[in-house]
């Protein structure tokens with residue numbers, strides 16, 4: 374076993390890296406353990422939009438009806454694969470219980486402060502550390518082609534205003550004036566001036582550069598196999614490259630969290646929500662503003678020299694195949710809205726597992742079963758957006774003083790952890 378560390382972070386995704394940054398800035402010693410290379414999981418090929426506008430949860434009333442209808446449609450944007458899996462069934466039941474307007478509003482209000490703080494901290498972080506990650510205060514537009522779906526969203530600006538988030542309804546003409554790459558089938562949209570964007574793999578690489586310079590010890594290619602438990606803590610993390618003991622252990626394992634949680638006797642209620650992206654060189658007429666193509670649930674993101682279509686939410690366990698039908702559905706979806714939906718050269722086709730909690734809030738805080746274990750996981754569809762405030766909150770919880778956010782909202786205690 375190596376000498377006892379101050380803090381060991383399990384998982385080198387964007388959440389592990391952000392926790393490392395804020396802990397190092399608070400003067401702590403940090404070691405990161407990652408099975409592959411840093412940010413090779415969900416943090417790699419996601420859409421990189423920083424979106425307080427996404428405060429409302431996935432559990433909107435009507436979602437379960439859609440999921441049932443789409444169960445046998447392999448290319449549907451939201452799909453629960455029919456399979457026998459007790460954990461997934463239990464998760465879906467809890468999710469279904471929250472598909473009502475009261476919980477929808479309550480969860481949006483709970484998530485809003487974390488999203489807003491994180492957006493602001495992330496902008497400061499990019500500026501302070503000169504992160505070269507194509508960050509821009511671009512705003513985003515939610516775009517509609519279907520009149521009824523556009524109208525059905527009209528409650529959203531008021532709901533978001535209640536969370537301190539600005540969203541403006543805009544007509545088709547304004548949509549196309551702001552983003553001339555949209556075709557003339559657009560019926561209207563919603564403009565989110567407070568959203569921003571970056572290129573996620575560059576953000577992770579730049580954060581890794583900074584944490585290394587601040588003294589982090591990084592073990593890539595090191596797989597955590599289990600733990601040695603003490604009476605009420607973890608004595609050591611067991612890996613294929615030896616054992617690591619630490620005063621505090623931060624558990625930032627994203628969608629893999631339930632697998633390793635089980636080894637500690639923790640039932641962490643996370644399901645992998647599989648999503649895909651296709652990255653291209655830029656089309657001649659690439660949007661300037663990231664877009665959410667609502668009826669098809671396709672996100673269009675853009676940065677200097679690059680262009681990405683991303684989408685789909687599939688609950689299919691840890692299925693690691695790149696499903697061509699779902700990739701093609703993203704391209705077809707984009708073609709309905711955009712004059713030039715694809716770039717000339719595909720540079721990457723990718724899938725990632727979002728760490729989905731059924732209440733759509735991340736799990737951040739000490740686990741009551743292990744005194745030296747802090748969970749920082751379950752960031753669902755918004756881990757990049759929530760990364761900076763999660764890192765800050767973890768560092769504040771480790772320090773044991775006041776926290777900038779209400780830590781109880783995200784506490785593992787709500788799941789008995």
Ligand SMILES: Cc1cc2nc3c(=O)[nH]c(=O)nc-3n(C[C@H](O)[C@H](O)[C@H](O)COP(=O)(O)OP(=O)(O)OC[C@H]3O[C@@H](n4cnc5c(N)ncnc54)[C@H](O)[C@@H]3O)c2cc1C
Pocket residue numbers: 383384385386387388389406407408409410411412413414415416417418419420421422423424595596597598625626627628629633646647648649650683684724725726727728750751752753754755756757758759
């Ligand atoms: C298609 C798609 C689009 C998205 N778009 C956006 C967006 O626009 N904005 C946004 O905010 N979010 C977006 N997300 C969500 C975001 O990508 C995730 O919430 C975020 O990346 C989660 O980060 P993480 O660090 O928790 O998980 P991960 O990045 O998955 O990191 C977990 C790490 O743990 C490591 N690990 C697992 N098991 C072990 C082990 N046994 N030993 C050692 N290491 C291990 C993994 O290798 C991995 O690197 C999107 C996701 C997808 C799939």
